[in-house]
Amino acid sequence: MSGRAAEVMRTGLWSNNPGLVQLLGLCPLLAVSTSFVNGLGLGIATTLVLLLSNVTVSLIRDVVRPEIRIPVFVLVIASFVTAVELAMNAWFHELYRVLGIFIPLIVTNCAIIGRAEAFASRERPGLAALDGIAMGLGFTAVLVTLGAARELIGQGTLFAGAHMMFGEAARAVELQAFDGGFLLALLPPGAFIGLGLLVAAKNLVDAGLQRRQPAAPPLPAAAPGEAA
Amino acid sequence: MATRAEVLRSMRRAAGLLAGFAVLGAVLVALTWESTAERIAANEQDFLLRSLADVLPADGYDNAVHEDAITVTDPELLGTPEPVTVYRARRDGKPVAAVLTPTAPAGYSGPIRLLVGIRADGTLGGVRVVSHRETPGLGDKIEVERNDWIRGFKGRSLQDPRPGRWAVQRDGGVFDQFTGATITPRAVVSAVRDALIYFDRNRDALFAAPAGAAGLPSPAAGDEEEE
Numbered sequence: 065m066s067g068r069a070a071e072v073m074r075t076g077l078w079s080n081n082p083g084l085v086q087l088l089g090l091c092p093l094l095a096v097s098t099s100f101v102n103g104l105g106l107g108i109a110t111t112l113v114l115l116l117s118n119v120t121v122s123l124i125r126d127v128v129r130p131e132i133r134i135p136v137f138v139l140v141i142a143s144f145v146t147a148v149e150l151a152m153n154a155w156f157h158e159l160y161r162v163l164g165i166f167i168p169l170i171v172t173n174c175a176i177i178g179r180a181e182a183f184a185s186r187e188r189p190g191l192a193a194l195d196g197i198a199m200g201l202g203f204t205a206v207l208v209t210l211g212a213a214r215e216l217i218g219q220g221t222l223f224a225g226a227h228m229m230f231g232e233a234a235r236a237v238e239l240q241a242f243d244g245g246f247l248l249a250l251l252p253p254g255a256f257i258g259l260g261l262l263v264a265a266k267n268l269v270d271a272g273l274q275r276r277q278p279a280a281p282p283l284p285a286a287a288p289g290e291a292a
Numbered sequence: 293m294a295t296r297a298e299v300l301r302s303m304r305r306a307a308g309l310l311a312g313f314a315v316l317g318a319v320l321v322a323l324t325w326e327s328t329a330e331r332i333a334a335n336e337q338d339f340l341l342r343s344l345a346d347v348l349p350a351d352g353y354d355n356a357v358h359e360d361a362i363t364v365t366d367p368e369l370l371g372t373p374e375p376v377t378v379y380r381a382r383r384d385g386k387p388v389a390a391v392l393t394p395t396a397p398a399g400y401s402g403p404i405r406l407l408v409g410i411r412a413d414g415t416l417g418g419v420r421v422v423s424h425r426e427t428p429g430l431g432d433k434i435e436v437e438r439n440d441w442i443r444g445f446k447g448r449s450l451q452d453p454r455p456g457r458w459a460v461q462r463d464g465g466v467f468d469q470f471t472g473a474t475i476t477p478r479a480v481v482s483a484v485r486d487a488l489i490y491f492d493r494n495r496d497a498l499f500a501a502p503a504g505a506a507g508l509p510s511p512a513a514g515d516e517e518e519e
Contacts, residue, residue, distance in 0.1 A: 124313075132306045136313050143317035147324040154328035157335040247430065247472070 069194055076198025083206030083259075084266045088175035092166050093207060094255040098218070101225040103211030104204065105159045106166055109148055111200025113170050114179060116144045118196035121184040128185075137180045138171075145171045158228040175203060210258050216241060218249035344379060344391055346436075347409025347418035353381035353388045362505045364498070369490040371395035371403070371483055375506060380499055387412045387499040390491060393422070396483030400475045401425045404434070408487040412495070415452075419445040419484055424476075431476035441468060441477070450488045458485040 082088045089110070096106045120140050128136050149167045152160045160167065170176070179199055184192040216222050220242040226234040248254045294302075337358065344357050360382070363375035370376045372395040379391040389411045396404040404424040409417030419442055421434050433439035444467065450458075459465025460478050469477045491498065497508040 127309065129302075129306050129309065132310050135310055139310075139313050139317045143320045146321045150321075150324045150328045150332065154331040154335065157332075157339065161339075247427075251427070 068191065072191060072194050073198045076195060076200075076202045077205065078202070078266075081202040081206065081266070082175040082178075082199050083203050084263050086175065086178070087263075088178055089173035089203060090259075092169055092173060093203070093210070094252065094259065096163065096166050097207050097210040097214055097255060097258075098250055099215040099221075099225060100208060100212040100223050101159075101229060102162060103207035103209075105156070105163055105229060106170075107200070107204025107207040109152060109163075109167060110170055110173060110176070110203055111197065112148055113141065113144050114176055114200040114203075115193055115196035117141045117176055117180055118184040118192040119189050120144075121180040122187055122189040122192035125185045133185065134177075134181075137177055137185075141176055141180070142171050156229060162225070162228060175199060206259075206262065210255070210262060214249045214254055214258055216245075218245045218247060218254065220245040343407055343420055343422070344409075346420050347391055347407050348381050348389050349411065349417055353383050355380075355382045357381045357391070360503045362498070362501045362503065362508075364494070364506075364508055366490055369394075369486040371397045371486065378498055380503075382499075389417050390498055391417075392487045392491065394483055394487045394490075396479040398475070398479040398482070399424060399426055400431050400473070400479075401427065404476070404479060404483070406480065406483055406487070408484055410488065410491045412499075413449075414488065414492060414495075415447055415449040416445045416484070416488070418443070419480075421480075426476045427473065430470060430473040433470050433473070434476055434480055439470075441470070442480075444468070445484055450485075450492055458482075 076082070080086060083093055092106055092110070097103045117137070117140050121137060124136070124140075145168065148170070149160075152163075152167060179195060183195045187195070212222060215224065220240060222239040222241060223234075223237050224239075226238050249258065340358055348357065357379045360380045361377050362380075363377050364370070365373070365375050367373045370392070376395075377393045379393075380387065381389045381391070389409055392406075392408045392410065394406055394408060396406060402425045404426070405422040407420045407422055409419070411417050420436060421442065424432070424434065426432050426434065434442055436442050453466045457465045458481065460467045460469040460474060460481055462469055462474050463478065465481065467477060467481050494508060501508055
């Protein structure tokens with residue numbers, strides 16, 4: 065069964081990445097990825113909600129009747145998002161102030177209800193939890209990469225605001241690479257361009273991998289993963 | 293074929309389930325709220341106190357500023373039709389400074405909410421931005437974490453600079469604008485100036501109003517010089 069687990073991880077992190085392949089949750093992804101720290105904050109919050117909602121949906125999958133499954137999923141997700149929002153307000157107040165509206169908007173991230181419907185409602189809680197973590201980490205990875213790139217190009221800094229998440233000691237890692245910066249990267253068009261480039265980069269890597277093993281028969285499903 | 297009774301039963305069961313989950317969700321949210329409410333209130337108060345301390349003369353006052361608050365309304369000078377909170381700082385019961393919370397309505401992407409600390413003598417104790425939606429990298433230089441620009445208001449008053457010079461340089465004033473962003477600093481400068489004018493006109497009434505009051509005791513006092 066561990067082959068199944070590895071596949072779930074690979075699916076979430078790479079081959080069916082919510083940000084790069086499913087293109088779900090674009091609104092928060094594009095809006096919040098103006099810096100590394102913002103991206104990480106929203107990524108962690110989203111991962112937490114995905115994990116909680118996936119496990120819950122999986123646990124109740126035999127109880128919930130098909131005709132009310134969508135409203136029940138929405139209820140579950142909305143409750144967890146509100147709980148996570150309150151918790152962030154209590155323990156990461158400064159970050160909460162920065163992310164503001166995007167925490168409650170996690171509710172509308174289609175990746176979450178998508179996973180509940182497509183995966184968690186059909187699988188054991190353990191696998192559903194793993195899927196939530198994998199999808200969440202995949203989403204976080206895109207948020208963080210895009211955030212870091214936009215921050216560096218747009219304002220010449222990296223990890224700015226890290227103290228909001230990790231306490232005052234983290235000010236030490238906040239880098240100022242150069243002054244000024246290329247403003248476009250921080251504006252909405254920069255977000256679209258950046259995400260487009262990331263998607264293209266992923267496709268390039270995939271194409272490269274495929275070329276290296278020309279007519280490999282699709283039976284050992286684990287092989288391409290190990291190459292990656 | 294499902295009979296009418298069967299359909300009804302299945303509808304009832306579905307509705308019951310949905311209601312059950314709604315209750316569970318509400319319980320979860322209520323419990324989280326219960327265990328975080330105190331901390332969140334403390335965070336918010338802490339944030340307010342720190343912001344107030346930023347725009348007030350250090351150690352110049354001895355009252356609980358955040359509790360000695362009133363609300364006033366002046367759409368023209370305070371930038372919003374909503375009631376605006378004014379905090380009063382006192383030492384031995386005597387007025388030291390007031391903190392106004394006006395809005396600069398003419399920001400580049402919407403209103404900018406400000407904290408304007410004004411000493412009793414009419415000089416500025418400091419200005420801070422509470423919230424805004426200005427362009428990252430351009431207009432957000434009004435945040436004190438990003439740029440020292442906003443500190444430049446400290447010590448200014450309606451007489452310094454002279455009335456006609458209360459503007460950004462592009463408009464013939466003394467305040468810097470940012471490269472690529474004039475609208476944002478222009479909005480902030482004129483909101484601060486308007487707050488000073490409001491304070492100048494209502495100084496005594498602002499300090500005289502009892503804490504918690506909505507509106508000033510004698511609204512007519514606004515337009516004429518009293519002393």
